[in-house]
Amino acid sequence: MIRLFPIRLALSKLVLTLILSLLICSQVQWTVSYANSTNATALESSLTNETHSADRTNDTNTLTSVGKWVRIIDLPRSINDLAVDPDNLRVIYAGAGKQGSGSGVYKSEDYGLTWNLSSSGLPDQDVTAIALDHRDTGTVYASVGDRGGIFASEDRGKSWQLRGNTGAFGGFKNRLHVDPKGDSSLFLVTVPGGLFKSDNKGRSWQHIVGGLPHDEDARTGAYVLSLAIDPTDSKVIYAGTGGFIGQGHGVYKSIDGGLTWNPSNRGMLDYRINALALDPAHPQTIYAGSEKGEIFKSMDGGKSWNDVEDRNLLEEYSQPSVRSIAIDPEHPDTVRVLLDYAGIAFSNNGGANWSILGKPERLQSPMFTAMATSFDPMPVIIVGVDPNIDNAGGWRYAD
Numbered sequence: 049m050i051r052l053f054p055i056r057l058a059l060s061k062l063v064l065t066l067i068l069s070l071l072i073c074s075q076v077q078w079t080v081s082y083a084n085s086t087n088a089t090a091l092e093s094s095l096t097n098e099t100h101s102a103d104r105t106n107d108t109n110t111l112t113s114v115g116k117w118v119r120i121i122d123l124p125r126s127i128n129d130l131a132v133d134p135d136n137l138r139v140i141y142a143g144a145g146k147q148g149s150g151s152g153v154y155k156s157e158d159y160g161l162t163w164n165l166s167s168s169g170l171p172d173q174d175v176t177a178i179a180l181d182h183r184d185t186g187t188v189y190a191s192v193g194d195r196g197g198i199f200a201s202e203d204r205g206k207s208w209q210l211r212g213n214t215g216a217f218g219g220f221k222n223r224l225h226v227d228p229k230g231d232s233s234l235f236l237v238t239v240p241g242g243l244f245k246s247d248n249k250g251r252s253w254q255h256i257v258g259g260l261p262h263d264e265d266a267r268t269g270a271y272v273l274s275l276a277i278d279p280t281d282s283k284v285i286y287a288g289t290g291g292f293i294g295q296g297h298g299v300y301k302s303i304d305g306g307l308t309w310n311p312s313n314r315g316m317l318d319y320r321i322n323a324l325a326l327d328p329a330h331p332q333t334i335y336a337g338s339e340k341g342e343i344f345k346s347m348d349g350g351k352s353w354n355d356v357e358d359r360n361l362l363e364e365y366s367q368p369s370v371r372s373i374a375i376d377p378e379h380p381d382t383v384r385v386l387l388d389y390a391g392i393a394f395s396n397n398g399g400a401n402w403s404i405l406g407k408p409e410r411l412q413s414p415m416f417t418a419m420a421t422s423f424d425p426m427p428v429i430i431v432g433v434d435p436n437i438d439n440a441g442g443w444r445y446a447d
């Protein structure tokens with residue numbers, strides 16, 4: 049009589065061994081697959097070295113972690129100024145050139161992806177500043193050369209004509225500002241030349257000094273580094289002050305269209321103010337950026353200022369000068385700030401908290417020249433990088 053028990057036991061052990069072997073193989077295969085997937089993701093991330101992290105949000109107008117910095121190959125190395133068409137955010141203008149090389153106005157019609165030279169009628173000289181007419185964005189103004197020539201285009205940059213001359217010589221930094229209420233007033237900030245105003249769309253200019261801190265040498269002019277005009281009352285203007293070298297005097301304010309000025313600098317008495325921006329919905333709210341990275345905010349039309357930057361966030365950077373400030377017109381608590389060395393800092397709650405978007409990884413300790421930003425329908429930032437470093441020129445960040 050055959051005893052079946054030992055045979056059944058042996059078969060049971062064999063089946064159990066086979067099952068365990070299959071389970072172990074499956075686990076090993078899953079682990080290897082997961083590891084390979086993880087390594088591939090890490091490798092892909094390391095190869096895409098222009099990708100940066102930022103706060104993730106569901107808001108379409110807010111920077112996210114999927115954005116990339118890309119160098120703009122259609123632009124020259126020297127980007128002196130940038131301006132976005134407020135009526136068509138796809139359209140961006142760049143004023144470019146250094147000592148005649150790459151000089152001209154460049155125009156993009158696809159949020160800065162591609163650019164074309166748009167300089168018919170301009171001399172072969174550097175375009176140091178550019179601005180759009182707020183009422184008629186078909187009219188574009190440009191400061192050209194080192195003698196203060198002002199050119200205008202009435203066909204969105206297709207052709208240009210000489211409009212007038214400021215008489216300002218030189219200028220390490222120029223900025224043009226057009227009266228947002230749409231009358232004939234233009235302002236030119238030129239460092240170290242001072243502040244100039246035209247009341248006839250750039251045809252003639254006057255040098256403004258009254259009440260502003262200035263050098264005894266009239267050729268040096270007023271100590272003005274930046275300007276912002278109230279979009280609801282163009283008689284109200286703010287000037288960020290600072291001499292060519294040395295200390296500044298904070299912000300000054302004019303209530304008569306720039307003819308006379310008074311200190312508006314409580315809380316920032318001796319700061320050099322490189323950048324100013326007004327909340328377009330609440331123009332009593334103003335942001336000011338200093339040469340050493342401080343970000344000030346006033347909510348009472350410049351009567352008082354509070355320091356709102358996050359020093360802990362910027363402590364790894366050595367005095368990161370503020371170069372530009374932009375406020376989202378639809379969501380005015382959203383603020384972007386361009387800083388030397390650090391790149392882009394942004395706040396989504398009116399400066400209560402800040403995050404660093406950063407800069408392109410290929411740029412080592414960069415200084416910047418200008419920023420243009422589009423908030424809707426997609427977040428886009430264009431920056432100009434000082435031409436004296438590697439990989440200079442224009443850079444674009446977009447989600």
